[in-house]
Amino acid sequence: MGQTLAVTSGKGGVGKSCIAVNLAVAMARMGRPTLLVDADFGLGNSALLLGCGVENSIEHVLRGECRAEEVAVEGPEGLVLLPASASGQHAGWELGPGVGDIRADLSSFEAQFDYVIVDTGAGLVPKTIEAAVAVQRMVLVATPEPTAIADSYATMKALLVERSDMAVHLVINMAESQSEAEELQDKFAELTVRFLGAQIDNRGYIPFDRFVREAAKRQVPFAQIDPPSPAAEAIEKLALWFDNNKLESRSAGFFDSVLGWEDADWKTQVKVSS
Numbered sequence: 419m420g421q422t423l424a425v426t427s428g429k430g431g432v433g434k435s436c437i438a439v440n441l442a443v444a445m446a447r448m449g450r451p452t453l454l455v456d457a458d459f460g461l462g463n464s465a466l467l468l469g470c471g472v473e474n475s476i477e478h479v480l481r482g483e484c485r486a487e488e489v490a491v492e493g494p495e496g497l498v499l500l501p502a503s504a505s506g507q508h509a510g511w512e513l514g515p516g517v518g519d520i521r522a523d524l525s526s527f528e529a530q531f532d533y534v535i536v537d538t539g540a541g542l543v544p545k546t547i548e549a550a551v552a553v554q555r556m557v558l559v560a561t562p563e564p565t566a567i568a569d570s571y572a573t574m575k576a577l578l579v580e581r582s583d584m585a586v587h588l589v590i591n592m593a594e595s596q597s598e599a600e601e602l603q604d605k606f607a608e609l610t611v612r613f614l615g616a617q618i619d620n621r622g623y624i625p626f627d628r629f630v631r632e633a634a635k636r637q638v639p640f641a642q643i644d645p646p647s648p649a650a651e652a653i654e655k656l657a658l659w660f661d662n663n664k665l666e667s668r669s670a671g672f673f674d675s676v677l678g679w680e681d682a683d684w685k686t687q688v689k690v691s692s
């Protein structure tokens with residue numbers, strides 16, 4: 419299976435979708451077969467950010483109404499998107515009738531790609547936690563605000579309970595300067611080591627860049643535009659780092675993990691406490 423990576427955060431609106439979409443574009447631009455999975459069910463906006471028209475969504479596949487290849491759409495640079503619906507209906511990872519077939523379909527679909535990048539919704543809701551712990555690497559996005567940092571800490575704590583071996587990469591988005599981002603990252607790393615006994619990888623920052631919003635309005639991913647804007651340069655650097663530091667391939671892909679986790683102890687715990 420390919421390399422799997424989820425983009426998540428504690429607080430909403432910190433730039434997860436922009437990062438996931440543009441990281442996927444940057445990977446595809448490097449010639450890597452890339453699948454972007456929009457896991458923000460009911461609030462999906464990856465298709466909009468990529469400028470792709472879509473008819474069906476991943477929720478149709480999960481319900482057993484469509485096959486993955488009927489829902490997938492080709493995006494810029496040849497990347498493939500499994501879009502989420504934007505209907506406002508919040509589904510989870512539960513499968514419709516024919517569970518085994520749905521799982522096998524998504525699993526074999528995923529196997530065609532070198533990279534699977536998952537855009538998650540915000541917050542500590544079960545469907546986001548499930549997606550975030552089903553991948554090899556988690557990109558935790560925070561902005562330089564005390565609330566975003568506090569929420570990221572809470573997210574990291576919850577995820578580490580489930581997967582202590584998780585590779586977590588902290589990315590500060592919308593930073594005013596490198597020193598602002600570094601100061602925050604150092605503080606966050608200190609907190610996680612001290613109170614969670616965990617290491618976090620500081621994976622740099624993405625500057626505040628007004629071009630990000632303009633590109634979103636034009637429905638063109640900013641990573642596709644030459645010459646690259648400051649945010650695009652940061653995304654390119656991030657993509658290159660992941661490509662140069664691949665993890666050992668796992669036999670189970672993202673969908674195998676996220677759909678086959680029914681027996682995990684922590685699912686019961688999350689359900690009970692939510």
Ligand SMILES: Nc1ncnc2c1ncn2[C@@H]1O[C@H](COP(=O)(O)OP(=O)(O)OP(=O)(O)O)[C@@H](O)[C@H]1O
Nearest residue numbers: 430431432433434435436540592625626627630631
């Ligand atoms: N580096 C940046 N510079 C300037 N604006 C940015 C940057 N990154 C993201 N934005 C803007 O921030 C807003 C939120 O971005 P986005 O939708 O990607 O966040 P999100 O974390 O996916 O939100 P949600 O939690 O609702 O899914 C958008 O208007 C986007 O254009």
Ligand SMILES: [Mg+2]
Nearest residue numbers: 434435458538
């Ligand atoms: Mg989003």
